[in-house]
Amino acid sequence: MADVTSFSLPIFLFFIIPSLILADSGERHVKYEYKYSFKGPHLMNKQGQIPFWTFGGSAIPSNDQVRITPSLRDQSGFLWTANKFSSESWEIEGHFRVTGRGRVGADGFAIWFTETAGKQGPVFGSSDKWNGLGVLCDSFDNDGEQNNPFVSIMVNDGTKAYEHHNDGKNQHLGGCLRDFRNRPHPIRVKVRYYQHVLTVWFHSGMSTKSEDFELCTRIENVNLPKEGYFGISAATGGLADDHDVLSFSTLTLTPPKEGGAPGTGISQEEQDKLTKQYEEYQQKLEKQKQEYAEAHPDKVKKDEEQYESAYERDIRLVYEGQNAIHHMLNQLHTKTGELTVQANTLHTLVSTDHNRMSNMVTSDKTINRQEVNTIINLQQQMTTKLDDIKNALGRIQPGSLDKRDVGTSDVSSQIGTMQNAMDTLLHTVNNMASKQQFAGDKKKDCPPPPPMPQCIGPGYFVFLIITQIAMLVGYITYRNQKEAAAKKFF
Numbered sequence: 001m002a003d004v005t006s007f008s009l010p011i012f013l014f015f016i017i018p019s020l021i022l023a024d025s026g027e028r029h030v031k032y033e034y035k036y037s038f039k040g041p042h043l044m045n046k047q048g049q050i051p052f053w054t055f056g057g058s059a060i061p062s063n064d065q066v067r068i069t070p071s072l073r074d075q076s077g078f079l080w081t082a083n084k085f086s087s088e089s090w091e092i093e094g095h096f097r098v099t100g101r102g103r104v105g106a107d108g109f110a111i112w113f114t115e116t117a118g119k120q121g122p123v124f125g126s127s128d129k130w131n132g133l134g135v136l137c138d139s140f141d142n143d144g145e146q147n148n149p150f151v152s153i154m155v156n157d158g159t160k161a162y163e164h165h166n167d168g169k170n171q172h173l174g175g176c177l178r179d180f181r182n183r184p185h186p187i188r189v190k191v192r193y194y195q196h197v198l199t200v201w202f203h204s205g206m207s208t209k210s211e212d213f214e215l216c217t218r219i220e221n222v223n224l225p226k227e228g229y230f231g232i233s234a235a236t237g238g239l240a241d242d243h244d245v246l247s248f249s250t251l252t253l254t255p256p257k258e259g260g261a262p263g264t265g266i267s268q269e270e271q272d273k274l275t276k277q278y279e280e281y282q283q284k285l286e287k288q289k290q291e292y293a294e295a296h297p298d299k300v301k302k303d304e305e306q307y308e309s310a311y312e313r314d315i316r317l318v319y320e321g322q323n324a325i326h327h328m329l330n331q332l333h334t335k336t337g338e339l340t341v342q343a344n345t346l347h348t349l350v351s352t353d354h355n356r357m358s359n360m361v362t363s364d365k366t367i368n369r370q371e372v373n374t375i376i377n378l379q380q381q382m383t384t385k386l387d388d389i390k391n392a393l394g395r396i397q398p399g400s401l402d403k404r405d406v407g408t409s410d411v412s413s414q415i416g417t418m419q420n421a422m423d424t425l426l427h428t429v430n431n432m433a434s435k436q437q438f439a440g441d442k443k444k445d446c447p448p449p450p451p452m453p454q455c456i457g458p459g460y461f462v463f464l465i466i467t468q469i470a471m472l473v474g475y476i477t478y479r480n481q482k483e484a485a486a487k488k489f490f
Contacts, residue, residue, distance in 0.1 A: 031252040091251040187204060
């Protein structure tokens with residue numbers, strides 16, 4: 001015989017749970033309508049359809065959600081129930097996700113309850129001039145008043161055309177300013193229509209708690225069709241967002257029957273019948289417990305032994321706390337190992353780059369001491385040559401030239417100009433040699449210069465300059481001698 005002590009809980013739930021399901025705070029009966037609802041996983045069947053629903057436009061169903069519109073421009077899609085819903089009071093709740101890259105999105109999505117199923121159209125992906133309810137979640141600010149995203153309620157009798165240019169602000173019965181784009185968690189919209197009172201709640205998606213719903217609006221004296229279709233649609237425009245619906249649930253709300261007991265939602269006759277059955281099962285349970293205790297006295301526990309003592313509870317809490325700390329330490333050890341591996345990898349990369357740079361610096365070609373000495377020797381040779389030229393010029397000036405007026409001033413000016421040029425050249429070469437010697441003494445490793453075409457070396461260049469100067473001086477001396485010889489005949 002099984003332990004009859006476990007019978008009490010199922011019997012209690014058998015009688016109490018149905019009454020809790022059927023009664024909502026003693027006000028109404030609640031019934032889940034699976035033919036007008038869907039949720040993942042396995043939302044789509046093997047044929048690629050959603051049971052009891054139809055979709056079209058850009059809507060793409062999957063196992064976990066239905067993407068009404070992708071983040072592409074000028075897209076629209078819809079999702080409608082296949083069967084007509086017939087109830088005067090109902091409650092729906094949908095889970096949605098709207099994501100986009102930009103700071104502003106478009107256009108939005110809508111939840112419908114209309115007398116006839118809508119088609120693809122201009123009002124958030126559905127047809128205009130509908131007869132019924134539209135919960136419009138508009139994400140684009142058409143009127144430029146910076147009051148979007150906005151959740152608005154509009155009831156249409158089939159004759160009104162939605163005013164897009166001002167976001168239908170003159171047609172709204174109510175609404176609330178709520179941001180539903182790029183939320184951490186899916187947003188939720190709950191709509192209840194009960195006894196001609198329409199109430200809308202909005203969950204911002206900042207948490208997963210069901211109690212975080214906020215009242216959006218409450219409208220009284222609302223008359224909706226007694227029968228209709230539930231639908232969801234969305235659209236994009238010049239800007240685009242992904243509009244996804246993850247689940248949609250529908251509940252039928254039935255007012256309590258007349259003559260029912262207060263706070264139960266059922267009639268007094270049914271309540272008395274259930275109470276009598278419960279007492280009978282309770283007596284039967286007590287009798288079975290006694291029979292089991294007499295047949296298995298060693299397995300029957302005392303009442304005080306069936307509950308956890310304070311000492312046992314403390315030991316259990318300490319043990320659970322130690323297990324949690326041990327788990328955290330293991331995770332910390334794992335993270336430390338990962339950081340160590342990353343640090344070693346970084347050190348290896350840095351060492352490799354350092355060695356590579358050292359090799360590059362070592363292989364660079366810099367000026368050495370021998371080259372500096374060569375430049376200094378060239379400078380000294382050039383200085384000696386210039387001194388020889390000066391002496392030669394001093395010796396070739398004849399005494400007769402001092403007495404001549406013709407050509408003497410020109411020759412003197414040319415010789416002075418040439419001496420100034422040689423002094424400037426000598427000063428420049430001295431500065432270059434000093435800089436090269438200073439760079440050679442410091443022994444700095446400089447990065448190699450970019451490759452440039454090399455025509456002649458510095459030694460050849462200095463040699464050519466000296467040769468040209470010597471040829472110029474010789475030519476001027478020769479010309480002066482010719483002019484002096486020619487003047488003797490006049």
